[in-house]
Structures are given as C-alpha cells and as structure tokens.
Amino acid sequence: MNRDRYDLVLTTTSDQAAAHYRDGVDCMLSAWHGAEAAFDRAIAQDPGFALAHIARARLHQLNMEGKEARAMAAHARQLVAGATPREINYVEVMAAVIDGKPKIAIDGAEAHLDAHPRDALVLALLLGAFGLYAFSGRADHDAAKLAICTRNATHYGDDWWFISYLGWSHTEAGNLREGRALSERAVELRSANGNAAHGLSHAMFEQGDMEAGRQFLAQWMPAHDRQSFLHGHLAWHGALSALDAGDLDGALAIYEQQIKPAGRPYPPLNIFTDGASLLWRLSLAGQTGLEPHWREIAAYGEKYFRQAGAHFADVHYALAGAMIGGDALEARMAQLEEREAAGRLAPGRTAIELCRGIKAFADGDNDNAIRLLEPAISELARIGGSHAQRELWEDTLIVACLRAGRGDKAARRISTRLDRRPSARDEAWSRQAKA
Incomplete structure (x- = not known):
C-alpha cells in the first residue's frame, strides 16, 4: 500500500x-x-x-x-x-x-x-500570508495561525515543513525570538526550502536586523530556482533592505530585474502586489521616473484582477489606480461598496477606506488621507498579508502627516514603530517630524 x-x-x-x-x-x-x-x-x-x-x-x-x-x-x-x-x-x-x-x-x-x-x-x-485565515477578514488571523500550529505540533515533531510554518506563525504573532530560532532551524533541516527562507526573512525584518536579512538572502538566493514561485517575493525582501538603507537605485534595480511583470513565472497575486507595493514605497521615498513602471503594473492588474473580489489585490489596485489617474480606481471602489453592502467583502469597510485614503494621498489631500487612513489602520490586519506587506499603509499615513505639517502625530506613530524594531528609515522620518 x-x-x-x-x-x-x-x-x-x-x-x-x-x-x-x-x-x-x-x-x-x-x-x-x-x-x-x-x-x-x-x-x-x-x-x-x-x-x-x-x-x-x-x-x-x-x-x-x-x-x-x-x-x-x-x-x-x-x-x-x-x-x-x-x-x-x-x-x-x-x-x-x-x-x-x-x-x-x-x-x-x-x-x-x-x-x-x-x-x-x-x-x-x-497558513501563510495568503492563506485561508489571512484572507478571512479576521483581525486575529495571526493568532489563529499560531494556535492551529501549536495544537498540531506534537504530530509533526522536527518536520522541516512544519517547523517552517511554526516559525513564521510565531513571528507574525509577535514572538520574534522564537520565530527566528525556528525559522533558522527550518533552513538547517532543509536548505532548499523557500518557505523557511521566507519566514527567516520576515523574522529578521521584524527585528529590524535588515543587514542580516540582506546577507542571508545574498547567500541563499543563488541556489534558489528562479522559477520557484517565491523567488520574486524574496527579491522584494531584498529591495526592502535596500530601501531601509536609503539605496533607492538598488531597490529599483531589484524591481526591474526580478519583480516587474515581464514574463515572470510567479503567481499573479504575488507579482501584482509585490510590484505595486514596491513602486509605492519607492515613491514615498522620493524616487522619480516611475511612470512607465506604474503604467505596466496597472495594465497587469487590469489583466488579472479586472473585477473586485480578491480584496488584497483590490487594495493594491488602488495604489496603481491612484498613480496613473483616470476613472479605474473610482469604478473599483464602487464595486467594493457593492460587495460590502452585499456582505461579500471579507475585511468590510477597512478595505474601502484604505483605497479612499490612498487616493486622497495621491491627490495631495493629506488632511483627508489622514482622516481616512488613521482609523482604517487600526483594523489593518483584516486585509491579510504579512506585517511587512501591511506596513505600506502606515508608511503612507506617516508621510501624509509630515506633508500636512502634523509632525507631532507622525512622531508618535514613528516612536511606536521604533519601540518595536529599529529602522533607519523610521529614524530619518523621526528627525524630520521633530524638525
């Protein structure tokens, strides 16, 4: 048998x-x-x-x-x-x-x-950032993932796959030391394991150990088959390290070489959300000349996410729609309103307010962006994804506060983040808020 x-x-x-x-x-x-x-x-x-x-x-x-x-x-x-x-x-x-x-x-x-x-x-x-719990609309999905892993731990022992996701779940639940140790153990058990490398990259990010994350990926990635579906997302982690160090050109080069939608063999949700989020972060950091990239990522979103429904894609659709202009974003938000009214939008109004806040920010209406984003961010976990992915909306709120002359509000939010983990980018924003 x-x-x-x-x-x-x-x-x-x-x-x-x-x-x-x-x-x-x-x-x-x-x-x-x-x-x-x-x-x-x-x-x-x-x-x-x-x-x-x-x-x-x-x-x-x-x-x-x-x-x-x-x-x-x-x-x-x-x-x-x-x-x-x-x-x-x-x-x-x-x-x-x-x-x-x-x-x-x-x-x-x-x-x-x-x-x-x-x-x-x-x-x-x-499990995972795109798993059923994460996309359920629950605010406690990180705790749910850890709970079901813990409940089943005795059945797996030192299994390389289970240790990968147990480590990831601890990291996303805020148990960073245990999450990193388990992720390191998973890499030791099976180095040809993109999920373990991903979990370890997140643990290092959450601890603010960006240089360790960069070094780990630089050593690990060359042996990783570029057709594996997490390859582009792991490159995205490398780009976050470059952004934190202020290397905008380096982050953009990673986008152009490994993330942009040019025949990539990765799942469309990964390509679209990684691409849109990295371009937005580059824009927040002051990178110019991104218009051709925004048009390309917007076209990709229209190809694979033509209608509202995949809410994590929808909130990233807002990024591209806000940057290229036109009527597409308004149409998407109307679709989201219809789904929410029918009880078919898992995160509820959180997703809609995030989209509206992004549009206000792109339109230069920083006061309205603050009004929309601040309450939505308290429910941000409902859209799913990882902490690292969701941080984009908090970044946008901080920049909106700085641009609106609300340094006091920005400083309080930055201080909370710095208490959680060190970040060269947040330290620079903190100095700007206090200036």
Missing part, C-alpha cells in the same frame, strides 16, 4: 505515481519549482489518482488558471469516490478553495485536521 511522506494512505496501485506525488507535495511545501511536472508525471502513471489531480488543480488556481483548476477539481471529485474517507475529505476541502468557497473550506479543513492532523497540504491551506 502506497503512502505519502506523512504515512497517510494513497489510493494508487502505481509506486511511481505515488513517488511523483510525494515529490510534488514536497515542492509545494518548500515553495520550490517542480510541483507541476511532478503531479503531471503522477497523473501520467495513474490517470485515476485523484489526489494528484486535485493537487495539480490547486497549482492551476494559484496561477489564476481558473478554468483548468475547476475542471481538474471536478474530475478529482469523480475519481476519489472509491478512495479512503480521508482522501475524499481532502479533495472536498481543496475543491472548496478552488471553487471560491472560503468559509466552507476553513470549516472543512479544521474538521479534517481534527481527524487527520498530519495532512500537511490541508493544514497549509490555512
């Missing part, structure tokens, strides 16, 4: 199909290139292997290939009928994600893990 790496039964009579499936799962769990090909090989060896079909469907979904994802998920549901109850539930949870039913997926995943705590791909659905 074939089993996965966590000793769970796989309903396939093909040893080769099972081996390819295990390889594909390890690639997914380590954010490493090769999962698509591995699952395709598994399906070729056993066309009736339902779990290989649903895992491949999940990758189609991440790449925003919706038609292919839904078709493969439907086929997996047919194929899994003769498999074990665990595999049937696994396919149903994955299919709920692919079908855009997050509440059903969360409830199903939590119930599934009660019975099968070592089903790592199901647990992984709940």
Whole structure:
C-alpha cells in the first residue's frame, strides 16, 4: 500500500505515481519549482489518482488558471469516490478553495485536521500570508495561525515543513525570538526550502536586523530556482533592505530585474502586489521616473484582477489606480461598496477606506488621507498579508502627516514603530517630524 511522506494512505496501485506525488507535495511545501511536472508525471502513471489531480488543480488556481483548476477539481471529485474517507475529505476541502468557497473550506479543513492532523497540504491551506485565515477578514488571523500550529505540533515533531510554518506563525504573532530560532532551524533541516527562507526573512525584518536579512538572502538566493514561485517575493525582501538603507537605485534595480511583470513565472497575486507595493514605497521615498513602471503594473492588474473580489489585490489596485489617474480606481471602489453592502467583502469597510485614503494621498489631500487612513489602520490586519506587506499603509499615513505639517502625530506613530524594531528609515522620518 502506497503512502505519502506523512504515512497517510494513497489510493494508487502505481509506486511511481505515488513517488511523483510525494515529490510534488514536497515542492509545494518548500515553495520550490517542480510541483507541476511532478503531479503531471503522477497523473501520467495513474490517470485515476485523484489526489494528484486535485493537487495539480490547486497549482492551476494559484496561477489564476481558473478554468483548468475547476475542471481538474471536478474530475478529482469523480475519481476519489472509491478512495479512503480521508482522501475524499481532502479533495472536498481543496475543491472548496478552488471553487471560491472560503468559509466552507476553513470549516472543512479544521474538521479534517481534527481527524487527520498530519495532512500537511490541508493544514497549509490555512497558513501563510495568503492563506485561508489571512484572507478571512479576521483581525486575529495571526493568532489563529499560531494556535492551529501549536495544537498540531506534537504530530509533526522536527518536520522541516512544519517547523517552517511554526516559525513564521510565531513571528507574525509577535514572538520574534522564537520565530527566528525556528525559522533558522527550518533552513538547517532543509536548505532548499523557500518557505523557511521566507519566514527567516520576515523574522529578521521584524527585528529590524535588515543587514542580516540582506546577507542571508545574498547567500541563499543563488541556489534558489528562479522559477520557484517565491523567488520574486524574496527579491522584494531584498529591495526592502535596500530601501531601509536609503539605496533607492538598488531597490529599483531589484524591481526591474526580478519583480516587474515581464514574463515572470510567479503567481499573479504575488507579482501584482509585490510590484505595486514596491513602486509605492519607492515613491514615498522620493524616487522619480516611475511612470512607465506604474503604467505596466496597472495594465497587469487590469489583466488579472479586472473585477473586485480578491480584496488584497483590490487594495493594491488602488495604489496603481491612484498613480496613473483616470476613472479605474473610482469604478473599483464602487464595486467594493457593492460587495460590502452585499456582505461579500471579507475585511468590510477597512478595505474601502484604505483605497479612499490612498487616493486622497495621491491627490495631495493629506488632511483627508489622514482622516481616512488613521482609523482604517487600526483594523489593518483584516486585509491579510504579512506585517511587512501591511506596513505600506502606515508608511503612507506617516508621510501624509509630515506633508500636512502634523509632525507631532507622525512622531508618535514613528516612536511606536521604533519601540518595536529599529529602522533607519523610521529614524530619518523621526528627525524630520521633530524638525
């Protein structure tokens, strides 16, 4: 009987199909290139292997290939009928994600893990900056991620994937020393692990240890396959280090070489949000000549996020829309209002006020930007993402305060951030606020 790496039964009579499936799962769990090909090989060896079909469907979904994802998920549901109850539930949870039913997926995943705590791909659905908890609209999603990891820790021991996400969850919950130690351990256990490198980069960022983060990525990135879906985002972390050091040209070079949407093999949500957020941070820092880049990222957003619905994309759509002008941003905010009125906007009005605050800031209306952004930032966690990603809106509020002559307000917010972690950028803004 074939089993996965966590000793769970796989309903396939093909040893080769099972081996390819295990390889594909390890690639997914380590954010490493090769999962698509591995699952395709598994399906070729056993066309009736339902779990290989649903895992491949999940990758189609991440790449925003919706038609292919839904078709493969439907086929997996047919194929899994003769498999074990665990595999049937696994396919149903994955299919709920692919079908855009997050509440059903969360409830199903939590119930599934009660019975099968070592089903790592199901647990992984709940975790991460773009996971089901993060995009649920909950303000306490960081605590929820840590809680479910802690609850299942005894079932994983020193497993390299689980340690990666346990470390990440501690970091995002504010337990920085423990989060960094666990992330360092995860890198030791498996260096070819983009998720561990990502978690460690966040821990160093949150501690204000930007130079250590830069050095780590400089040593680690050359061995990382550039087609792996986190490669561009890890380059984004390198750009944040450059920005903190005041190296705007270096940060822009990273954008141009590794992040901008020019045939990148990364999921569109990563490309769009990393690109828009880095360009906005560069603009806040005073970088000029970004107009061609803004037009390119706005066009990319129109291609992949034409309608409101993916709220983390929507709040980044506001960045591009505010910078290029026109009617697109007003239309998007109207769509968000409609979704919120219908109860279909997970973060509620928080997402809308962030968009309106960004537009006011771009229009030079700093007083109105402050009025809109300040209360929204108290609910900022509801949009999902990581602390490092969400910091952009607080940066914007600080710059709005400085431009509006509200140095006192800016200084208080900067002081709170400096108490949490040192930052060369915040120290410079603090001096400006006190001038």
